Amino acid sequence: MDEAIYPRDYSMLGRDAKRAEELGLSKAQWYAAPISRARIKELMKRSDGPAIRDTLIWFASFFITAGFAIYFYPSWWSVPFFLSYGVLYGSSTDSRWHECGHGTAFKTRWMNDVVYHIACFMIMRPPTVWRWSHTRHHTDTIIVGRDPEIAIQRPTKIWGVIGGYFSVGQTKAAVKSLFIHAAGRLTDEELTYVPEMERSRVYFVARIWLAIHLAVIAIALFMHSFLPVLLVGPLPCMYGAWVYVLTGITQHGGLAEDVLDHRLNSRTVMMNPILRFIYWNMNYHVEHHMFPMVPYHQLPKLYEEMKPYTLPANTSVIDAYREIIPALLRQIKDPSYAIPRKLPDGVAPMTEPIAAE
Amino acid sequence: MTQWIDACAKDDVAEEDVIRFDHAGQTFAIYRSPDNKFYATDGLCTHEKIHLADGLVMDNIIECPKHNGRFDYTTGAAKGAPVCVNIKTYPVKLEGARVFINIA
Numbered sequence: 001m002d003e004a005i006y007p008r009d010y011s012m013l014g015r016d017a018k019r020a021e022e023l024g025l026s027k028a029q030w031y032a033a034p035i036s037r038a039r040i041k042e043l044m045k046r047s048d049g050p051a052i053r054d055t056l057i058w059f060a061s062f063f064i065t066a067g068f069a070i071y072f073y074p075s076w077w078s079v080p081f082f083l084s085y086g087v088l089y090g091s092s093t094d095s096r097w098h099e100c101g102h103g104t105a106f107k108t109r110w111m112n113d114v115v116y117h118i119a120c121f122m123i124m125r126p127p128t129v130w131r132w133s134h135t136r137h138h139t140d141t142i143i144v145g146r147d148p149e150i151a152i153q154r155p156t157k158i159w160g161v162i163g164g165y166f167s168v169g170q171t172k173a174a175v176k177s178l179f180i181h182a183a184g185r186l187t188d189e190e191l192t193y194v195p196e197m198e199r200s201r202v203y204f205v206a207r208i209w210l211a212i213h214l215a216v217i218a219i220a221l222f223m224h225s226f227l228p229v230l231l232v233g234p235l236p237c238m239y240g241a242w243v244y245v246l247t248g249i250t251q252h253g254g255l256a257e258d259v260l261d262h263r264l265n266s267r268t269v270m271m272n273p274i275l276r277f278i279y280w281n282m283n284y285h286v287e288h289h290m291f292p293m294v295p296y297h298q299l300p301k302l303y304e305e306m307k308p309y310t311l312p313a314n315t316s317v318i319d320a321y322r323e324i325i326p327a328l329l330r331q332i333k334d335p336s337y338a339i340p341r342k343l344p345d346g347v348a349p350m351t352e353p354i355a356a357e
Numbered sequence: 358m359t360q361w362i363d364a365c366a367k368d369d370v371a372e373e374d375v376i377r378f379d380h381a382g383q384t385f386a387i388y389r390s391p392d393n394k395f396y397a398t399d400g401l402c403t404h405e406k407i408h409l410a411d412g413l414v415m416d417n418i419i420e421c422p423k424h425n426g427r428f429d430y431t432t433g434a435a436k437g438a439p440v441c442v443n444i445k446t447y448p449v450k451l452e453g454a455r456v457f458i459n460i461a
Contacts, residue, residue, distance in 0.1 A: 027405055037411075041374070044413045044422075103425040107415075128438070135424045135439045139405055195441055293413060293422050 004258065006335045008144045010153045012189040017145030020258070025143045031261040031350035032290055033309035035302075040291060043298045043305075046107035050297040051099075054277065055115060058096070062088055066231060073227055082230060086240025087278065089231075090167060093119040094244035095280035095296075101131055104295040105280070121209060124174035124237050126181055128202045132193045138292055142257050142265040148189065152253055154335035156328045161249075167241035171234045178213075181206030243278055247271070250320040251285045254327030256338040261350040262289040264341050268303065268313040269320045286310055309347055360461040364397070367454050375419060375430075377410035380460065385447065386410050387456060388430045390417060395449045396430050397458040403435065403442040 002023065009015040020026045065085035072078035099105040100116035120127040133148045140146035152161060163169055180187060184203045186194060194202065213233050220228040229235050247269075256264045263286055271283040282288060284299035287306055294302050303313070314320040327339045343349050364378045370389040377400055378385045384400030386409045402409055402421040411422040419430045426440035433446040448459040 040411075041413065046413075046415065103420075103427075131438055135404075138424060197441055198438060291422070293420065293425065 004144070004336070007155060008153070008257070008335065010144055010150060012145065012148060012192045014145060020140070020143050020146045023258075025258055025260070026140055026146050028140075028260050030141075030290075031263070033306045035291075035305050039305060040294070043291070043294045043302050045298075046104065046295060047297075048107045048111065050295075051105040051111070051115075054280070055111075057277075058088070058092065069231070070227065073230075082239070085231070086236050087243050088240065089122050089236040090238065090240025091242070091244035091247075092278045092280075093123040094248065095278065095282055097123055097125055097130065098134070098282060099280050099296050101134055102292060104293055121212075122237065124171060124178070124234065126177060126202055127205060128198050129177070129181075129186070129190055129194055132195075132198070133190075136193050138289070141262060141289055142252055142255070142259075144257050148193065150252070150257075151248060152328065154257075154331045155333070156331045156335075158328070158332065161328065164249075165242040165245045167238045167245070170241070171238050174237075175234060178206055178210055182210045243275070246317065247275060247279045247283065249324060250283070250314070250317060253320075253324040254331070254339045255341070259349070259351045262286050263310050263343060264349055264351070267320060268310070269317060270313050270315050271317060275317070308344065311341055311343060358461045359459050361450065361457040361459050364456050364458045367395070367451065367456055370395070370456070373414050373416075375410050375412065375414050377408055378458075383460070384408065385458060385460070386419065386430070387449075387458070388414060388419065390414075390431070395451065395456050397447040397449050398428065398430050398433060399445045402426050402428075402440065403444050404440045409444075 005015070011017065062085065065081050065088060069078045069081035069085050072081065096115050096119035100112040100119065103109065103112050105115065106112045117127055120130065137147050137149040142150055144150070160169060177187070181202050186199060186202065216228045216232045220226060250267055250269045252266055255267060259265050266286045266289050268286045269283045271279065276283060281296040281299045284303050287294070287299050287302045290306070291302060323339055327337065330337050362380055364385065364387050365376060370376050370387055372389055372393065373391045375386050375388045378387050386398050386400045388396040390396065398409070400408055400410060404421065404424060404426045407421050407423040409419050409421060413420045413422070417429050417431045418427050418436065420427050421440070424439045427436040428434065428440065428444045429436060430446070433444045435441060435443050450457050
């Protein structure tokens, strides 16, 4: 059972889930860079300021792009505004969902919760289910059979990856789960990580969301216009997804599965300020996984602290894709392949489970 | 029944902070609140057994360093997902410069 059998079984209930547990890869101890407690504590400190500033800019950007899109609709002049609005709606919400889900974006809890729920609605991620799936992602990052958020499964399905840039599979799954949840049910996989006491919340939110989506469709029919469905619901989620997928694939794409060291299965990539605003600094992904309670606005500082213990960051998105694309293509035929990573001299990778303290 | 254990010196714990204390195969977390009072809880998060001493103390809340689970360390109350089970608290007393916890 030690050797992985290909193709891997990525379900939460299958062969590799059992294997991960047997090998001690589940809920294991992971490598952590030896940053002093005092410094980490300093970096973990919360503040509302940066996220309030960013959220005000975010909301203003929504109103401006939507306003111009509506004003120019249906002329071609509306297209660039829809495209910009779509990136806000379908991509920037991914990072807001993420940061506010961790509860680190704002110091004030209700602010995290409000932005979390808004972002979840836009990107069509059931807030309770995704909170728990992401919890698992952090416990068992890229452990096959344990991590429900492995974006690119092997062997690589190229059309699936390309379709992902338009959120085809994600949105289809989201619509399906909306109906399942609204009917008062969870999938078998969701049942493995959403505790019973949280389930009624899933059903309640799904029913509200379904009512909103149906109302938007009704308004569109009443107006004899596509405008409402271009602004709210699955469509903007799809036509605006490409930026979050572009950046999201850099997080773990092509890297190792089943290791207990984030330096081997996660990637930090330098990005320009616009992408970093959309992505809320999740380009510092090794740092985020190793110390998930450090707020997004402190990650550049954590990156500097961790430099002696990690490998150099990819210098750009293009630089990252230069290694990701060949790896994904190679993984079509050789799903056991992972991009080799060389850690700084004297820093050992953690690849085997160690006994819990 | 009481079993007071000498856990640490008062100065070992900074204000609004937490340290880990291991004793007889058990692990505990010792807190010093912003108003300079001391508290003790089990050392591992009830969600996934992560050491709370690596977490962040904010007022009377300890936040787990891994998944953002929060407890009120003065009462042990779980404050929302992903922690659903309260954490055990222990009585604390101060004697001179030392902090004792009752683990009975």
